[in-house]
Amino acid sequence: MTAAKTARDVQDLHLVNLTKSYFENVAVDNLSLTIEAGKFFALLGPSGCGKTTTLRMVAGLEEPTSGNIKLGPRDITNLRPYERQINTVFQSYALFPHMDIYENVAFGLRRRKDTTDLDQRVHDMLKLVELDELARRKPSQLSGGQQQRIALARAIINSPDVLLLDEPLGALDLKLRRQMQIELKRIQLETGITFVHVTHDQEEAMTMADTIAVMNAGRIEQMGAPAEIYERPRTAFVANFLGQSNLFEGEIQGPAENDCLAVKVADQTYRIPKTATAQTSGRVVFGVRPEKMTTEDVDKRRGEYDNFIEGVVLDASFTGVSVQYLVETPWGQELTIFERNVDVRELGRRGEKVDVLWRSKNVFVLDPGSDINDGLQYLGEPVVE
Amino acid sequence: MQNLSSWLGKRATGIYAVIALFYMMLPIIVVIMLSFNKPAGKQNTQWNEFSLDAWKNICRDQTICGAVTTSIQIAALTTIVSTILGTMIAFALVRHRFRGRTSTNLLIFLPMATPEVVMGTSLLALFLNISVIPLGFWTLLIAHIMFTISFVVVAVKARLASLDPRLEQAAMDLYADSKTTFRYITFPLALPGIAAAALLSFSLSFDDFIITNFNSGTTVTFPMYVWGAAQRGIPPQVNVIATIFFMSALLLVVVAQLVSAKRVKR
Amino acid sequence: MQLIPTSSKAIFTQPLRNGRSLTPYLLLIPGLAWLGVFFVIPFFSLLVTSLMKPAGSSVLDGYVNALEISNYMLALQTYWPVFAKSLLYAASATLLALVIGYPLAYHIALRGGRWRNLMLVLVIAPFFASYLIRTYAWKTILADESFITSALNFLNLLPQDRILNTPLAVIAGISYNFLPFMILPLYASIERIDPRLLEASKDLYADSNETFRKVTLPLSMPGVVSGTLLTFIPAMGDFINASLLGSAKDKMIGNVIQSQFVIVRDYPRASALSFILMTLILLIVFFYIRRAGTEDLV
Numbered sequence: 005m006t007a008a009k010t011a012r013d014v015q016d017l018h019l020v021n022l023t024k025s026y027f028e029n030v031a032v033d034n035l036s037l038t039i040e041a042g043k044f045f046a047l048l049g050p051s052g053c054g055k056t057t058t059l060r061m062v063a064g065l066e067e068p069t070s071g072n073i074k075l076g077p078r079d080i081t082n083l084r085p086y087e088r089q090i091n092t093v094f095q096s097y098a099l100f101p102h103m104d105i106y107e108n109v110a111f112g113l114r115r116r117k118d119t120t121d122l123d124q125r126v127h128d129m130l131k132l133v134e135l136d137e138l139a140r141r142k143p144s145q146l147s148g149g150q151q152q153r154i155a156l157a158r159a160i161i162n163s164p165d166v167l168l169l170d171e172p173l174g175a176l177d178l179k180l181r182r183q184m185q186i187e188l189k190r191i192q193l194e195t196g197i198t199f200v201h202v203t204h205d206q207e208e209a210m211t212m213a214d215t216i217a218v219m220n221a222g223r224i225e226q227m228g229a230p231a232e233i234y235e236r237p238r239t240a241f242v243a244n245f246l247g248q249s250n251l252f253e254g255e256i257q258g259p260a261e262n263d264c265l266a267v268k269v270a271d272q273t274y275r276i277p278k279t280a281t282a283q284t285s286g287r288v289v290f291g292v293r294p295e296k297m298t299t300e301d302v303d304k305r306r307g308e309y310d311n312f313i314e315g316v317v318l319d320a321s322f323t324g325v326s327v328q329y330l331v332e333t334p335w336g337q338e339l340t341i342f343e344r345n346v347d348v349r350e351l352g353r354r355g356e357k358v359d360v361l362w363r364s365k366n367v368f369v370l371d372p373g374s375d376i377n378d379g380l381q382y383l384g385e386p387v388v389e
Numbered sequence: 390m391q392n393l394s395s396w397l398g399k400r401a402t403g404i405y406a407v408i409a410l411f412y413m414m415l416p417i418i419v420v421i422m423l424s425f426n427k428p429a430g431k432q433n434t435q436w437n438e439f440s441l442d443a444w445k446n447i448c449r450d451q452t453i454c455g456a457v458t459t460s461i462q463i464a465a466l467t468t469i470v471s472t473i474l475g476t477m478i479a480f481a482l483v484r485h486r487f488r489g490r491t492s493t494n495l496l497i498f499l500p501m502a503t504p505e506v507v508m509g510t511s512l513l514a515l516f517l518n519i520s521v522i523p524l525g526f527w528t529l530l531i532a533h534i535m536f537t538i539s540f541v542v543v544a545v546k547a548r549l550a551s552l553d554p555r556l557e558q559a560a561m562d563l564y565a566d567s568k569t570t571f572r573y574i575t576f577p578l579a580l581p582g583i584a585a586a587a588l589l590s591f592s593l594s595f596d597d598f599i600i601t602n603f604n605s606g607t608t609v610t611f612p613m614y615v616w617g618a619a620q621r622g623i624p625p626q627v628n629v630i631a632t633i634f635f636m637s638a639l640l641l642v643v644v645a646q647l648v649s650a651k652r653v654k655r
Numbered sequence: 656m657q658l659i660p661t662s663s664k665a666i667f668t669q670p671l672r673n674g675r676s677l678t679p680y681l682l683l684i685p686g687l688a689w690l691g692v693f694f695v696i697p698f699f700s701l702l703v704t705s706l707m708k709p710a711g712s713s714v715l716d717g718y719v720n721a722l723e724i725s726n727y728m729l730a731l732q733t734y735w736p737v738f739a740k741s742l743l744y745a746a747s748a749t750l751l752a753l754v755i756g757y758p759l760a761y762h763i764a765l766r767g768g769r770w771r772n773l774m775l776v777l778v779i780a781p782f783f784a785s786y787l788i789r790t791y792a793w794k795t796i797l798a799d800e801s802f803i804t805s806a807l808n809f810l811n812l813l814p815q816d817r818i819l820n821t822p823l824a825v826i827a828g829i830s831y832n833f834l835p836f837m838i839l840p841l842y843a844s845i846e847r848i849d850p851r852l853l854e855a856s857k858d859l860y861a862d863s864n865e866t867f868r869k870v871t872l873p874l875s876m877p878g879v880v881s882g883t884l885l886t887f888i889p890a891m892g893d894f895i896n897a898s899l900l901g902s903a904k905d906k907m908i909g910n911v912i913q914s915q916f917v918i919v920r921d922y923p924r925a926s927a928l929s930f931i932l933m934t935l936i937l938l939i940v941f942f943y944i945r946r947a948g949t950e951d952l953v
Contacts, residue, residue: 065558065562084561084566085558085561086562086564086566091563092559094558094559095555096555098555098556098558098559099559100556100560101556102577102578111560111565112563112564115563115565115569158563159562159563162564402762403762403766405758406759406762406763409755409758410759410778412755412831413777413780413834414777414780414781415796416781416784416789416793416796416831417780417784417789417792419795419796420788420792423795434791475686477682477685477686478682478683481678481679481682481683485676485678487680487683493683493687496687496690496691497690499694500690500694502884502888503888503936504888504889504891504892504893504932504933505892506892506894506912506929507701507929507932508694508697510701510912510916510925511697511698511701511926512693512697514697514701514703514704514926515693515696515697515700517704517922518703518704531693532693534689535689535690535693538686592782592783598786598787598895599892599894599895603916603917611785612785612787615791619787619791619899623791627788628788631784631788631789634783634785635780635783635785638783639783642776642783643776646772646776650772
């Protein structure tokens with residue numbers, strides 16, 4: 005593939021103290037981060053968290069109020085969009101309706117007067133996105149998925165240092181979205197271009213990205229590999245926005261057996277691993293993912309786990325691969341449990357008493373002072389903005 | 390019976406539309422028909438006898454063709470100037486932020502909301518008071534440009550406002566600077582609106598009578614000629630010219646429609 | 656590899672970028688200056704002229720600047736019945752155009768299907784046939800011995816046994832001539848209505864009539880307001896229809912202004928009449944919009 009220049013001289017993208025405010029509103033708040041060259045980076049957050057504004061500042065479509073954007077050692081903060089080796093795949097694609105597919109893809113190269121082997125390169129690029137036979141069609145004759153690929157081709161053909169993707173899959177249906185996720189990842193690996201992908205869809209971010217930065221209210225909440233931030237969320241916002249969590253607030257009582265700390269929640273005591281926190285006393289907020297909890301008849305298998313809550317089933321729903329339980333704790337908190345559909349007991353009935361069991365090694369501990377409801381308001385947010 | 394009434398109910402608006410459109414076309418059909426008439430007397434209002442005389446000798450009366458030429462000259466110059474000025478204003482309104490937007494919009498709206506009699510008389514009052522320019526060709530040109538600008542602004546603005554600003558951003562993102570973006574993206578996409586505006590201002594200018602009537606001096610435009618002739622009888626040549634103008638404008642509109650329909654489909 | 660030199664920073668105004676750019680003003684000035692000099696300033700000339708007094712005993716002596724407020728009094732005293740008649744004709748013609756135009760706009764917008772564009776072209780077509788000539792054609796259509804007049808007479812529907820040279824002809828002519836200005840805004844506002852709203856209304860037990868009264872009509876009000884204004888305003892100042900289709904008794908205020916200015920050459924009186932007409936229209940439009948509660952006109 006001609007487009008695949010794996011050994012590229014690409015450079016890291018640095019955002020330094022980047023701030024953007026509109027009158028009183030701070031959209032992006034003193035943001036600093038480094039995006040490693042050649043990586044697939046995802047900016048994840050709910051709508052209005054400042055992720056699109058950040059992207060547009062990198063593209064040059066928005067002027068930062070303060071702060072800098074650097075590509076390697078070079079400061080590009082004040083460059084016009086057409087002076088940056090950065091391209092964007094726009095939300096809703098922004099394909100030029102009066103030009104055919106070929107001319108859309110060739111647009112950037114023509115503007116840069118980089119027209120050696122233009123025809124060959126355009127066709128190669130169209131082959132990369134598997135749409136070469138549509139070269140002379142107009143954008144309006146293409147399906148959403150095809151338009152999406154053309155938008156991608158139109159950007160990638162310029163071999164940008166960084167490719168920005170603004171909710172690129174938002175307009176596609178679920179099946180097509182899955183397919184395009186794999187496609188995007190493949191193209192990113194083949195071209196070796198740094199991808200910065202803005203999305204509010206956590207599954208999309210986790211499927212594709214090497215690194216995810218979770219954004220909230222103009223700031224980065226947490227950054228890391230998908231598995232790392234899923235397993236070890238540091239804030240309640242991340243725990244609740246990226247997947248679901250059962251969060252508890254308690255008081256550390258002191259050390260317990262097996263390298264654990266004993267924590268008192270309401271009038272019950274639970275164990276959390278010592279390694280998960282630097283705290284040794286005081287208020288602590290910890291959590292367990294729903295799929296790491298299980299339900300059982302009361303007092304049947306408590307010995308196999310080091311934590312249990314005796315609760316009342318509020319709701320049980322069968323979803324095929326799993327059973328989702330909603331269980332109320334003695335102190336009135338609602339817990340969500342995803343139980344794999346393997347050797348499960350009979351489906352629990354509403355009002356039935358059950359044990360909720362989990363192992364302390366599956367516990368994560370949040371930064372002290374976290375509000376356990378932070379980020380919950382985004383549950384059930386529509387997928388397409 | 391039940392079936393008939395429900396059939397009528399479903400198609401009532403359609404049947405009505407056909408009748409209403411026929412009503413709208415009726416005078417035009419009469420105009421075209423009378424262009425093939427050989428009038429019995431001076432007035433060409435009654436069908437008398439089929440004849441191609443008027444079509445064969447459009448310029449039999451030299452003043453008609455002189456008036457048409459004057460009208461075309463004024464309309465062409467008006468179209469050029471007001472399309473340029475109006476398009477510039479439309480671009481400023483849609484693509485830029487500036488102080489005084491509300492007053493600009495008001496100034497654009499007012500000429501369309503003022504009866505032509507008032508505009509015609511006040512302009513005449515101005516020309517009478519300053520008397521720098523004698524009434525005639527140039528005062529008409531000034532007046533026509535004045536009252537067509539607003540229509541151009543509205544037509545071009547509507548087109549520009551319907552364009553996704555992301556298209557221009559995408560062009561900039563793809564290494565096109567401001568001039569190039571305008572040349573390859575903004576202008577081609579705005580062109581249908583600009584063309585419609587030009588056609589509109591040409592027909593408005595060509596057809597204007599009221600404002601012209603006040604500011605023409607001794608210059609005779611085509612509508613002025615028709616007005617003058619109305620008293621003693623309009624010759625069928627006038628119908629011929631009206632038919633030609635009508636058919637050309639309609640042809641342009643239909644061609645434009647077909648082109649844009651083709652663009653959307655394939 | 657640096658493809659574009661950093662220094663090539665063009666003067667560039669991005670879409671709605673907040674900057675102190677001169678570009679918008681450069682774009683605006685020529686057109687707005689034209690309107691300022693040839694649209695706004697003439698109103699002052701009109702005002703000045705309307706207050707002039709004769710320089711000598713004859714009209715041919717011309718006029719001199721003065722503050723003759725009495726020009727207005729005299730104009731109103733003499734011509735208030737003409738103003739009233741113009742108002743009546745223009746309002747009737749507007750109403751007639753609304754009644755004729757609404758169902759057509761409704762059909763094109765909601766049931767046009769593949770005929771929609773053709774019908775729209777036919778709606779604007781009269782616009783390309785010369786105003787004077789198409790009005791003149793109505794003389795043929797409405798003539799005393801014409802088919803329409805005979806038919807209506809046969810049904811005994813005509814109080815004066817004729818149409819031409821009656822107020823009816825003037826009103827019909829005006830409403831015909833401004834019909835496209837009525838239909839296009841109506842079409843635009845009906846077309847904008849989400850068809851799902853009409854389905855929802857029917858789903859919620861409203862029959863076709865109720866759906867129209869409770870959903871379609873209220874949602875198309877902006878079109879009704881701008882359509883009626885775009886018809887009424889030019890209708891108020893029109894004198895072509897009254898000249899060609901009406902009798903001497905049916906003259907409107909436009910006819911008076913026209914003859915006073917062009918034939919009688921009583922500039923102050925004609926200017927005063929013109930000024931009164933404009934004020935009257937502004938007042939009517941103002942109260943109409945207040946009543947209709949719509950601010951977005953264009």
